[in-house]
Amino acid sequence: MIDLPVLLAALQRLPGFAAVALPDLLPLPEKGLAHDHVRIAGTTWLLRIPRQSQFSFSALDNLSYQQACFERAAFSGHTPQFRAVLPPGPCLPMGALLVEAIDGVPLDLPEDMAGIAACLAAIHSLPVPSDSNRRPLENHGDAVAGTLAFIERQSIALTQALPACDARRQIESELEWARGFAAESAGQSQPLTLVLSDTHPGNYLRRKDGRVICVDLEKALYGAPGIDLAHASLYTSTSWDIASAATLTRPEIESFYRHYLSLLPGGMADSLRVWLLPLRRLTWLRSVTWCVHYRMESIKARQRDKAVAASTEDWSTEDVDAALIAHVEHRVADYLDPQTIARIRCEWVGERPLSL
Known part of the structure; x- marks a missing residue:
């Protein structure tokens, strides 16, 4: 309140x-x-x-x-x-x-995916300051390792949140892949830009002039732009917000990526392409392990001493609108459903991976 x-x-x-x-x-x-x-x-x-x-x-x-x-x-x-x-x-x-205050309306998908692409391309094209001038924003010089660190912290509760089941086995398989990919890609250079990290379509408004504005910026950092693209277009993102919820088809996802790449300066697009699908896979794992983390943290009591607390992370459902919590819990249940997980994993596992 x-x-x-x-x-x-x-x-x-x-x-x-x-x-x-x-x-x-x-x-x-x-x-x-x-x-x-x-x-x-x-x-x-x-x-x-x-x-x-x-x-x-x-x-x-x-x-x-x-x-x-x-x-x-x-x-x-x-x-x-x-x-x-x-x-x-x-x-x-x-x-x-x-x-x-941005005067705008929630996005319509897939029509406004081009506007998201333009927004992200503009942010990712900003000059990147020297290492010493990036603070206080986090600096993921190795973006894969930085994202994996989030994933590992969130997955601590996996066995408790998901007792032995197909969903857990699939997530554990992806965790094994992510650890291997982090080791394999360590030291490999990829474009590093200002990124927003939390780019699901509910975080944008479209102004009357058609420009798409991202209004939620609390998790920006210096890292891999491919993570922003993934988080803007994964099913776990496009179906998250009630006002803009949609399920993108494979051609719509691929079109979004192509449009974004067409807006980039110089050779940046060519440098990014090889990273796009593995970073999509990693970003989905970040999202699904957040669901695991939320499922266990949301049942705790509300933290009441935030003004002086060293950490103010607090997912308690106390004092939160009941309809909002019901929506979040419905989304979390869907994202942790083994059939949903298997359907999303088809984007990178199997005979027909996305063409990005």
């Missing part, structure tokens, strides 16, 4: 917002598990209020990281502008970010 009077008091301390009144704060419907959102009437701004950090940051570090995400990606022209941070405190434990 958002404490609007507390939020208002924090907002009024920012230059230019002293005249905002309580009726001007318009909470938006709950849509995701990590943030609440409040529109400020009569302005072009939105308050983005974290519930947790999916990277296990403290409240203050989470705000600093998200600020960097918004500031770095803004040069693409496909993300909201950042304005200010409202610091954490006893009554606003995770603080908030003040960012541009």
Whole structure:
């Protein structure tokens, strides 16, 4: 539950917002598990209020990281502008970010996949700073190893979440492949860019001018652009958000990749191609092991001391809209279904892998 009077008091301390009144704060419907959102009437701004950090940051570090995400990606022209941070405190434990409110509508798939491709191509084409200037964003110089580290952490609960069954056996087979691929590809160079990491179609809005804007930037880092492409087009992503849910056909997936590659500068497309299918496979494994992680973490009690906690990762279902939780649990059950897993794996295992 958002404490609007507390939020208002924090907002009024920012230059230019002293005249905002309580009726001007318009909470938006709950849509995701990590943030609440409040529109400020009569302005072009939105308050983005974290519930947790999916990277296990403290409240203050989470705000600093998200600020960097918004500031770095803004040069693409496909993300909201950042304005200010409202610091954490006893009554606003995770603080908030003040960012541009995007007037737009949820995407229609597959028609808007071209818009996602344009958005991602613009972000991936931004200049990459030197190693020392990439902080505070994570730097996955070896993107395969960096992603595998997430997967390994999430898969710890695999035996508990999925007792011996076909779904678990398939996931374990993919884990074995991922470890082998990480060892095999270690030291091999691939394009490294600013990436968003969480690029499922529900994280975008389409403006009236047709431009697709990514509005959720909390997990940006320097890594492999192929992971963003995969996360934008896997079944576990395109069916996640209620408003934009769709199942892409194989030709539609392949067309999305082709369009994206056509938008890249120079020889970047040629450098990426060999990585696209294995990174799609790795990204699916990241998504499905998150489902395992969520299944075990969501039954825990809500963390109540986030203002001072070293880690604020918190997937508890307490205090979350019941309809949203029902939707998430339905999606998780689908993604962990052995038939769903087998159908997705046909994209890379078998006689007809995707042609990317």
